[in-house]
Amino acid sequence: MEKDKQIRIFDKQAAQYDKRREDPLQRKWREKLISTAEGKVLEVAVGAGANFPYYPASVSVTATDFSEAMLTKARRAASAYRSDVSFICSDTEELAFEAHSFDTVISTLSMCSYPNPIKVLHNMRRWCKPGGRLLLMEHGISSKQAVSVIQKTLNPLLYRYTGCHHTRDVMGMMHEAGITIEREERYWLGMVHLIWARP
Ligand SMILES: C[S@@+](CC[C@H](N)C(=O)[O-])C[C@H]1O[C@@H](n2cnc3c(N)ncnc32)[C@H](O)[C@@H]1O
Numbered sequence: 001m002e003k004d005k006q007i008r009i010f011d012k013q014a015a016q017y018d019k020r021r022e023d024p025l026q027r028k029w030r031e032k033l034i035s036t037a038e039g040k041v042l043e044v045a046v047g048a049g050a051n052f053p054y055y056p057a058s059v060s061v062t063a064t065d066f067s068e069a070m071l072t073k074a075r076r077a078a079s080a081y082r083s084d085v086s087f088i089c090s091d092t093e094e095l096a097f098e099a100h101s102f103d104t105v106i107s108t109l110s111m112c113s114y115p116n117p118i119k120v121l122h123n124m125r126r127w128c129k130p131g132g133r134l135l136l137m138e139h140g141i142s143s144k145q146a147v148s149v150i151q152k153t154l155n156p157l158l159y160r161y162t163g164c165h166h167t168r169d170v171m172g173m174m175h176e177a178g179i180t181i182e183r184e185e186r187y188w189l190g191m192v193h194l195i196w197a198r199p
Contacts, residue, residue, distance in 0.1 A: 001159070001160075001163070003066075003091065006113065006163045007066055007067055009161070009162065009163040010047075010065075010066075010067040010069070010070060010113075010163055011067050011068070011069035011070070012069075013162070013163075014047075014048055014067065014069035014070045014072070014073050015073070017047050017048035017050065017070065017073065018048040018073040018076075018077070020048075020050065021048060021049065021050050021052075021053065021077065022053070026050070027053075029137055029187065029192065029194055030050060030051055030053075030054050030108065030137065031053075031054045032185075032194065033054075033108075033135050033136075033137055033194050033196070034051045034054035034055055034106070034108075034135070035054055035055075035056060036133070036135065036196065037055055037056060037059050037104045037106065037133075037135060038056070038058075038059065038103050038104055038133070039058075039059060039060075039102075039103030039104060039132075040059075040060055040062075040101070040102050040103050040104075041055070041059045041060065041061045041062070041102060041103065041104045041105075041106060042061075042062050042064075042097070042101070042102040042104070042105045042106065042124075042127055043061055043062070043063045043064070043106040043107070043108075044064050044065075044092045044095070044105070044106070044107050044110060044120070044124070045064065045065050045066075045092055045107060045109075045110030045113070046063035046064060046065050046070070046071070046074050046087075047065060047067075047070050047073075047074065047108075047109070048070055048073035048074050048077060049063070049073065049074035049075075049076075049077030049078055049081075049085075050108065051106070051108060052074070052077045052078055052080075052081040052082060052085070053081050055081075055082060057082065059084070059104070060084045060085075060086075061082075061084060061085045061086070062085075062086050062087075062088065062102070063078075063085050063086070063087050063088070064087070064088040064089070064090050064092060064095060065087075065089065065090075066089065066090060066091045066092070068089055071087055071089055074087065075087060092110065092114065092120050092123075093114060093115070093116060093119060093120060095123065097127045098127075099126050099127065100126075100127070100128070100129045100130065100132075101127050101129075102127050102128055102129065102132060103128075103129055103132045103133070104128070104132055104133050104134075104135060105124045105127055105128045105132070105133075105134050105135075105199075106134075106135045106136070107120075107124065107135075107136050107137075107138065108136070108137040108138070109137060109138065109139060109164075110138075111136070111138045111140075111168060111170065111173060112138065112139060112140070112164040112165045112166065112168055113163050113164050113165070117168065117173055118173060118176055118177050121173060121174070121176075121177030121179060122177050122178075124199075125177065125178065125179060125199040126199075128199040129199075130199065132198075132199060133182075133196065133197065133198065134179060134195070134196075134197040134198070134199060135195070135196060135197075136174075136193070136194075136195040136197070137192065137193070137194050137195070138168075138170045138192075138193050138195070139164075139166070139168075139170070139188075139191050139192050139193070140166075140167065140168040140169060140170035140191060140193065141166075141167045141168065141169055141170075141191070142189045142190045142191045143186070143189070143190030144189045144190060147189050147190075147191070148167075151166045151167050151191075152167055154166065155167045170193045170195075171184070171193065174195065174197065179197045179198075179199070180197055180198040180199075181195060181196075181197050182196045182197055182198060183195070183196040184196075
């Protein structure tokens with residue numbers, strides 16, 4: 001899909017993501033993961049700022065996304081929940097930070113949308129300090145065969161309308177990118193992964 005078209009698809013979903021910030025199911029997972037962030041944080045593809053309610057008060061966050069409409073919602077959420085967030089409007093695949101710039105690098109529900117997620121994961125490793133942490137909440141192909149068949153059938157349609165792939169092999173991608181997994185939890189028929197990792 002062309003990048004401009006994908007941005008328009010996400011722009012249109014910004015209001016929906018804004019309303020979902022306090023979704024009770026995701027809230028549990030986000031709180032568990034995001035409350036473990038420390039120090040200088042990079043959050044890629046921040047969307048409408050769904051994680052902002054769960055950051056510890058001590059962290060400072062650099063948040064990025066390529067959708068201006070999402071960033072507008074995220075800026076508003078940042079002022080409601082915390083103040084120490086700076087924003088960058090950019091394609092994640094084009095971000096250029098110095099190596100070892102952040103204590104914690106975070107992605108939630110973004111690996112589904114990149115043309116080249118392994119490149120992003122490699123960069124996330126590089127941007128993270130050697131003793132730092134990568135925190136991810138990602139969705140992908142279910143571990144239940146019947147569900148995965150449905151996902152594979154619906155994926156072309158879902159990708160066209162939501163801009164997200166629903167069949168990515170989340171743990172396969174982590175291993176391919178050389179990420180060291182410390183802890184992993186799976187939910188929702190094995191489709192959702194919470195990951196605590198080292199670069
Ligand atoms: C499924 S939403 C998730 C948003 C947020 N991280 C969350 O947990 O709710 C995916 C987000 O990734 C952003 N995104 C997708 N591809 C991107 C890219 N190549 N560069 C930057 N942002 C991207 C979209 O604009 C959207 O905000």
